[in-house]
Amino acid sequence: MIKPYLTALSKLIGVPVDKLKLVREVTDVQWKKSYPEVKEDDEYFKPDMGYGARLRPYQVRDGNDTIVTSFGLYEFPSCCAFVVSTQAFVDPRYRGKKVNKLTNKLRQNIASALGYTAIICTDVDDNVAERATLAAEGWKDIYQVRNKRTGNLVNISVKELKNG
Numbered sequence: 001m002i003k004p005y006l007t008a009l010s011k012l013i014g015v016p017v018d019k020l021k022l023v024r025e026v027t028d029v030q031w032k033k034s035y036p037e038v039k040e041d042d043e044y045f046k047p048d049m050g051y052g053a054r055l056r057p058y059q060v061r062d063g064n065d066t067i068v069t070s071f072g073l074y075e076f077p078s079c080c081a082f083v084v085s086t087q088a089f090v091d092p093r094y095r096g097k098k099v100n101k102l103t104n105k106l107r108q109n110i111a112s113a114l115g116y117t118a119i120i121c122t123d124v125d126d127n128v129a130e131r132a133t134l135a136a137e138g139w140k141d142i143y144q145v146r147n148k149r150t151g152n153l154v155n156i157s158v159k160e161l162k163n164g
């Protein structure tokens with residue numbers, strides 16, 4: 001499931017596929033971080049009943065340990081039907097190559113594999129690239145609000161996940 005995405009990503013950014021790795025960020029009790037590769041057969045990738053919020057930060061790194069792209073999937077507090085997709089980021093060198101469009105699909109696929117029913121996110125209305133990605137991927141905008149802290153116009157969007 002992960003490999004086809006890395007193959008497609010390799011074509012988009014011109015980095016050999018064997019250099020690309022999907023890793024997760026793990027923080028231990030001393031706040032030290034490590035970045036094990038995500039394996040589809042490990043516990044981390046199994047659906048669970050989601051007791052409490054779980055933050056799952058992911059990165060794709062290239063052979064030079066540059067973070068090509070990163071994102072987080074965060075279980076909605078107290079409701080394991082929803083996962084919140086957050087902190088989507090593409091390294092400025094790799095922007096405008098449809099990486100976000102590809103990884104948006106990957107996020108949906110991982111979320112579905114983890115057993116979530118729907119995926120939810122917020123974005124600032126003038127973030128053209130993110131808005132275009134969500135529209136292309138069929139996310140539904142369900143509410144818009146002016147953030148009274150920042151003055152930003154913020155959308156909340158949702159998509160029901162297919163099984164798989």
Ligand SMILES: CC(C)(COP(=O)(O)OP(=O)(O)OC[C@H]1O[C@@H](n2cnc3c(N)ncnc32)[C@H](O)[C@@H]1OP(=O)(O)O)[C@@H](O)C(=O)NCCC(=O)NCCS
Pocket residue numbers: 087088089090091094095096097098099100101102122123124127128129130132133136
């Ligand atoms: C937002 C972000 C993730 C987009 O990543 P990206 O890989 O450059 O986006 P893509 O290349 O996949 O582009 C997605 C769509 O946006 C369009 N787009 C991308 N950059 C654009 C720009 N600067 N202006 C207008 N449209 C743009 C693309 O054309 C594409 O739409 P299309 O297929 O209809 O042509 C990236 O700019 C980023 O990391 N920004 C900083 C963090 C951020 O804002 N994260 C989102 C938080 S909600």
